[in-house]
Amino acid sequence: MNRLIDWMASLDEFGISFWVGAVLGFIIILLVRYVLVKGNKKITSNERTALFLTTVINWLTFFAVIVFLFSYFSRTALIYQTLFTFGDTNITIFLILTVVFSLVLAVKLSGAVRQYILPTVYDKYGLDRGVQASMNTFFHYLIVTIAVLISFSSIGFDLTSLTVFASVLGVGIGFGLQNVMSNFISGLIILFERPIKVGDRIIIDGTIADVEEIKMRATVVRTRVHERMIIPNSYFLEEKFVNRSYADTRLRIAVGVGVSYDSDVARVRQLLEESVIELREEKWNNILKEPEPRVFFEEFGDSSLDFTVWFWIDTQSEEREFRIPSDLRFKIFEKFEQNGIEIPFPQRDIHVKSN
Structure with missing residues (x-):
């Protein structure tokens, strides 16, 4: 027994016992991961939940690898050497790696929850796209902020040192980051006050566009010709x-x-009203019965009597907004032709005066 202990001690001088334990640990981790990944679909019938569990298992495996590397390199003083001092805190490679790893893990966790868990909640309560986008953004910011604070506190980082950073940032904002911070704060106000939300149809300088994404600094909108406009949140x-x-x-x-x-x-008035009603019954049930379609005699034109028919559709979409008026014009032309109503072209009378 003493010989075995002496042999393990001799191996430990070269770090071999550490690596043997690491290899055995990795084998156990891979076996557990394999069992969980294969078995999580049997645990739950929800596909989103199964994908979320798979993602969590993959990242736990990665986390175990990172912990092992930290444990191994902790024997060297290199990662604990002070690179520089920030306030009352000594900045080391270990501190930087810990913060970076925490941020990456928080971002991945946030992405997995937003992709697999939150959609289930949205479907259950029937939340619209705008609320979903706001909650996704707020949840992402919250997770990242919590991860940063916890990682700083756990490694002994003095949070009061951030006051130095805040003062420097304040000077930077005063000179060159006013627009950036203005748009960032405007983005937060938009998420909570919601003057616009994802899915809204807006008109900017005569251009009709749909809101696609509200980012930290700017909002992305899509025009009717599928061009993207990047508009500052402010x-x-x-x-x-x-x-x-x-x-x-x-x-x-x-x-x-x-x-x-x-x-x-x-x-003419009767035919216009009938055209809207027939179009609703034959093809477009998106045309509302209430308010009823209304026909207005607009004016006595130079060559024609001008009428306008008003009607309402239930929701706005590119397809309905353009195809329904087009189909109605086909229907009006057909009914006018059947009933002998003429749609005139511009006419001019020319009088020739002879001397």
């Missing part, structure tokens, strides 16, 4: 814009048409 708090989806997702659509002066205007 714009939505300082400038005027139209949010079509702010309080009501319904949209009123107006379609105009001109008829000849010898047309029966009462018949």
